[in-house]
Amino acid sequence: GAGVSQTPSNKVTEKGKYVELRCDPISGHTALYWYRQSLGQGPEFLIYFQGTGAADDSGLPNDRFFAVRPEGSVSTLKIQRTERGDSAVYLCASSLSGAVYNEQFFGPGTRLTVL
Amino acid sequence: AQSVTQLGSHVSVSEGALVLLRCNYSSSVPPYLFWYVQYPNQGLQLLLKYTSAATLVKGINGFEAEFKKSETSFHLTKPSAHMSDAAEYFCAVSSVMAGKLIFGQGTTLQVKP
Numbered sequence: 001g002a003g004v005s006q007t008p009s010n011k012v013t014e015k016g017k018y019v020e021l022r023c024d025p026i027s028g029h030t031a032l033y034w035y036r037q038s039l040g041q042g043p044e045f046l047i048y049f050q051g052t053g054a055a056d057d058s059g060l061p062n063d064r065f066f067a068v069r070p071e072g073s074v075s076t077l078k079i080q081r082t083e084r085g086d087s088a089v090y091l092c093a094s095s096l097s098g099a100v101y102n103e104q105f106f107g108p109g110t111r112l113t114v115l
Numbered sequence: 116a117q118s119v120t121q122l123g124s125h126v127s128v129s130e131g132a133l134v135l136l137r138c139n140y141s142s143s144v145p146p147y148l149f150w151y152v153q154y155p156n157q158g159l160q161l162l163l164k165y166t167s168a169a170t171l172v173k174g175i176n177g178f179e180a181e182f183k184k185s186e187t188s189f190h191l192t193k194p195s196a197h198m199s200d201a202a203e204y205f206c207a208v209s210s211v212m213a214g215k216l217i218f219g220q221g222t223t224l225q226v227k228p
Contacts, residue, residue: 003158004158033214033216042121043216044218045215045216106151
């Protein structure tokens with residue numbers, strides 16, 4: 001597609017359940033980022049992939065959060081044992097390379113609600 | 116460590132008036148600075164970026180920002196506000212080593228007719 005796509009657009013789950021959020025980056029972009037945006041806040045960095053490997057996962061809040069990018073394109077963010085505090089909009093971005101001067105293109109986000 | 120502070124969570128201007136959104140950063144290394152805009156129900160869109168070239172940066176939709184190292188600021192301005200400028204604006208900092216963006220908490224711009 002022309003831009004970054006994320007599915008689902010909305011996800012409602014119950015506390016304790018497992019969820020997967022998917023990101024399809026722009027074709028040819030080697031760098032992929034996940035951010036989390038809580039209500040009234042700016043996006044907060046979670047993890048950065050360069051190709052298939054996680055180059056920086058310093059933003060993952062705890063070991064319930066995990067992300068993969070097995071073929072260097074699509075990425076999945078996985079959250080185990082969800083908690084109400086995980087409710088937020090999860091944003092994905094991609095860029096041509098990991099160089100800081102390359103623009104990060106953002107997807108529309110997945111709104112996760114944990115009941 | 117890097118951080119960004121946006122002064123004023125809400126700014127209201129009249130249509131045609133000057134827009135000034137404030138951003139101050141903290142960085143122990145030469146910073147790269149960005150302004151993003153988020154329209155309702157849309158993804159973040161890059162307005163402009165500073166990457167150590169010219170200190171006055173021009174972006175899309177008539178916006179510009181000036182990097183002032185002595186003041187550690189990167190304020191966003193537009194001479195004349197349009198109704199369509201109503202949105203959430205985010206300032207962000209990064210560095211050549213980091214790649215990831217560190218965002219401020221955002222400023223909501225309201226434009227009154």
